[in-house]
Amino acid sequence: xxxxxARLWAVLVKEFIQMRRDKVTxxxxxxxxxxxxxxxxxxxxxxxxxxPTLVEMADTGPLTRAVLEGMRTSDYFEFQGVVTSPxxxxxxxxxxxxxxxxxxxxxxxxxxxxxxxPALLLSADASDPSASGAAVAALGGIVDQAVADTLAGxxxxxxxxxxPVQVTIHKEYNPEGRTSTNIVPGLLxxxxxxxxxMITAVAIVRESERGTMEALIATPVRPAEVMVGKxxxxxxxxxxxxxVFLLAxxxxxxxxxxxxxxxxxxxxxxxxxxxxxxxxxxxxxSRNQMQAMQLSFFSLMPSILLSGFMFPxxxxxxxxxxxxxxxxxxxxxxxxxxxxxxxAGIADVTQDMAGIAAIMAVIVAAALLRYRQTLD
Amino acid sequence: xxxxxxxxxGLTKVFGGRRVVDGFxxxxxxxxxxGFLGPNGSGKTTTIRMMxxxxxxxxxxxxCLGFDIxxxxxxIKGRVxxxxxxxxxxxxxxxxxxxxxxxxxxxxxxxxARVDRALVDLGLAERAGQLAGSLSGGWKxxxxxxxxxxxxxxxxxxxxPTAGVxxxxxxxxxxxxxxxxxxxxxxxxSTHYMDEAVQCDFIAYIAYGRKLISGTPKDIPRLVGLQTWxxxxxEVGTLEAALKAxxxxxxxxxxxxxxxxxxxxxxxxxxxxxxxxxxxxxxxGGLEExxxxxxxxxxxxxxxxxxxxxx
Ligand SMILES: Nc1ncnc2c1ncn2[C@@H]1O[C@H](COP(=O)(O)OP(=O)(O)OP(=O)(O)O)[C@@H](O)[C@H]1O
Ligand SMILES: [Mg+2]
Numbered sequence: 001x002x003x004x005x006a007r008l009w010a011v012l013v014k015e016f017i018q019m020r021r022d023k024v025t026x027x028x029x030x031x032x033x034x035x036x037x038x039x040x041x042x043x044x045x046x047x048x049x050x051x052p053t054l055v056e057m058a059d060t061g062p063l064t065r066a067v068l069e070g071m072r073t074s075d076y077f078e079f080q081g082v083v084t085s086p087x088x089x090x091x092x093x094x095x096x097x098x099x100x101x102x103x104x105x106x107x108x109x110x111x112x113x114x115x116x117x118p119a120l121l122l123s124a125d126a127s128d129p130s131a132s133g134a135a136v137a138a139l140g141g142i143v144d145q146a147v148a149d150t151l152a153g154x155x156x157x158x159x160x161x162x163x164p165v166q167v168t169i170h171k172e173y174n175p176e177g178r179t180s181t182n183i184v185p186g187l188l189x190x191x192x193x194x195x196x197x198m199i200t201a202v203a204i205v206r207e208s209e210r211g212t213m214e215a216l217i218a219t220p221v222r223p224a225e226v227m228v229g230k231x232x233x234x235x236x237x238x239x240x241x242x243x244v245f246l247l248a249x250x251x252x253x254x255x256x257x258x259x260x261x262x263x264x265x266x267x268x269x270x271x272x273x274x275x276x277x278x279x280x281x282x283x284x285x286s287r288n289q290m291q292a293m294q295l296s297f298f299s300l301m302p303s304i305l306l307s308g309f310m311f312p313x314x315x316x317x318x319x320x321x322x323x324x325x326x327x328x329x330x331x332x333x334x335x336x337x338x339x340x341x342x343x344a345g346i347a348d349v350t351q352d353m354a355g356i357a358a359i360m361a362v363i364v365a366a367a368l369l370r371y372r373q374t375l376d
Numbered sequence: 377x378x379x380x381x382x383x384x385x386g387l388t389k390v391f392g393g394r395r396v397v398d399g400f401x402x403x404x405x406x407x408x409x410x411g412f413l414g415p416n417g418s419g420k421t422t423t424i425r426m427m428x429x430x431x432x433x434x435x436x437x438x439x440c441l442g443f444d445i446x447x448x449x450x451x452i453k454g455r456v457x458x459x460x461x462x463x464x465x466x467x468x469x470x471x472x473x474x475x476x477x478x479x480x481x482x483x484x485x486x487x488x489a490r491v492d493r494a495l496v497d498l499g500l501a502e503r504a505g506q507l508a509g510s511l512s513g514g515w516k517x518x519x520x521x522x523x524x525x526x527x528x529x530x531x532x533x534x535x536x537p538t539a540g541v542x543x544x545x546x547x548x549x550x551x552x553x554x555x556x557x558x559x560x561x562x563x564x565x566s567t568h569y570m571d572e573a574v575q576c577d578f579i580a581y582i583a584y585g586r587k588l589i590s591g592t593p594k595d596i597p598r599l600v601g602l603q604t605w606x607x608x609x610x611e612v613g614t615l616e617a618a619l620k621a622x623x624x625x626x627x628x629x630x631x632x633x634x635x636x637x638x639x640x641x642x643x644x645x646x647x648x649x650x651x652x653x654x655x656x657x658x659x660x661g662g663l664e665e666x667x668x669x670x671x672x673x674x675x676x677x678x679x680x681x682x683x684x685x686x687x
Binding site for chain 1: 425428430431432450453454456458460462463464465466467468469473477478480481482483507520523
């Protein structure tokens with residue numbers, strides 16, 4: 001049967017007019033991403049400093065003092081005092097009064113001089129891995145610097161590689177080294193998952209809730225014309241959101257953009273369409289706008305929790321990774337981080353694009369199956 | 377090509393296990409004005425939706441303008457104008473935008489001219505830029521009507537088109553319907569107004585999803601088997617009470633200072649007239665009485681299945 005471009009266009013134009021007249025939604029479409037950016041970008045500080053730290057000193061000397069001084073001036077660690085036993089250190093970590101315990105082992109100074117490469121131990125509270133990540137990552141450099149400074153002059157040859165002090169870290173930490181630079185690119189995936197899905201779902205359900213669907217499908221219009229015509233205007237909304245996001249990311253949060261703009265452009269177009277299709281699917285499952293809203297929020301939860309936005313993807317159990325892989329945001333988030341932070345080009349992100357495309361195909365198929373051209 | 381615009385057999389629709397339309401048959405001749413009557417919730421809207429392809433019947437089949445209602449709904453939709461019972465144009469579009477949108481859905485060539493003409497005919501030309509949602513109820517009805525006639529359909533299905541429309545506009549509307557019918561357009565119209573029912577060429581009466589009766593407005597009272605007499609009296613209230621208490625009277629309806637007294641039996645009505653002396657006059661027609669009679673019966677019938685279902 002023949003599809004009519006003119007009819008599709010008419011649905012699209014109508015949708016635009018309605019969008020323009022719905023002031024509240026319009027403001028939300030632009031305001032929400034900005035608000036989220038501010039909250040996640042500024043308020044949620046994923047690169048915290050001045051974390052409470054305790055020291056267990058079994059030795060002391062110029063090197064120990066230099067290491068501790070280096071930690072203090074790094075701003076990451078704030079020394080709260082000294083513990084006298086490992087048990088006291090564990091207790092402090094457990095009850096949260098300290099995030100870190102530094103252990104200077106017995107005979108530390110002497111062993112360094114003898115070239116025995118003793119281990120400096122840092123126990124980190126990993127219950128909030130994102131809180132300690134940056135501090136832990138910085139420690140290696142601090143210690144090396146302290147050693148280099150102290151062993152200057154007559155002892156300089158001791159400072160040559162291999163490093164005279166080993167740094168041992170207890171507890172896992174986020175391998176990606178989470179910083180605000182890392183969170184902002186991920187945020188785009190979340191913002192779009194939220195607004196795109198919800199706006200489309202609501203716009204379509206509104207049609208049946210207000211009864212206008214009955215008149216619409218009494219005309220010879222075809223389902224594909226309705227689907228594309230209703231979805232297409234929101235692609236433009238996605239563009240606007242992305243533009244706002246990029247402006248803020250690059251100029252307010254100073255996130256670098258190292259990779260290929262083309263890779264980014266291709267990826268976000270695909271991602272927008274996938275989200276709109278999901279919104280369409282949700283609309284076929286909802287009876288009214290309230291349900292559409294709730295379902296959209298429901299679909300957002302895994303995007304936030306399992307996409308690698310909140311917790312490092314690699315650290316999740318296999319079942320969670322499996323669910324995460326079925327979420328478009330997971331792939332888009334990887335793509336954005338790769339492109340913006342790691343300088344990826346089109347060739348580096350084909351796998352992520354394929355992931356989004358595959359999920360999208362399933363969603364579109366399900367939506368078309370669910371979409372009725374009748375009122376049954 | 378048959379001379380029937382609509383011909384359906386055994387249409388059945390089930391909602392949540394309840395047969396809201398049950399074995400519905402109907403033949404509507406081309407060019408006829410066909411009235412569709414029945415109490416609230418009897419299945420009129422559901423039947424119309426099935427005939428224009430908006431609902432899939434559980435059983436039954438038929439044709440609409442010669443096209444199969446199950447398989448050719450696309451062809452049907454292009455040739456039918458359907459006016460929904462509930463206002464279903466876009467409240468946040470202007471009057472002109474709405475008409476224009478409908479015009480585009482039917483891919484009309486001379487869309488602009490038709491929309492302009494419709495606006496002038498409606499008398500809304502000056503208000504074309506107003507949002508449809510800001511119109512009064514009656515005006516919304518008139519706009520919907522104009523919208524469903526924009527593509528000059530061969531068959532109009534109008535679901536209570538004049539609900540809430542003022543008497544003058546209703547008369548204009550029926551004049552228009554008769555003009556269309558004279559041109560060969562078939563009109564299926566559901567209504568609760570008797571003065572509209574009598575203007576139809578045929579009437580079908582539906583209750584609890586079944587068609588109870590169909591025929592011309594003249595035939596219906598005879599088919600129902602109801603006779604009606606009019607009586608005038610000074611003390612209408614007293615007489616009304618007395619007649620209502622009379623076991624030989626089936627139904628009493630008050631029209632100002634007059635009472636319409638109906639019964640199913642010639643001899644018993646005669647006896648009633650003897651018992652209550654007054655100015656008695658035989659009423660011919662009596663369509664409204666017939667429908668009220670049918671509807672009071674339908675309520676009983678409805679209570680029956682419901683009670684059984686609950687037991
Ligand atoms: N989508 C639906 N889902 C469930 N039940 C429905 C649905 N549509 C209609 N019904 C039920 O079907 C029955 C017939 O409804 P319908 O709207 O056809 O009646 P109607 O004759 O048009 O009544 P009215 O004169 O009030 O417009 C009603 O009992 C109604 O509750
Ligand atoms: Mg109805």
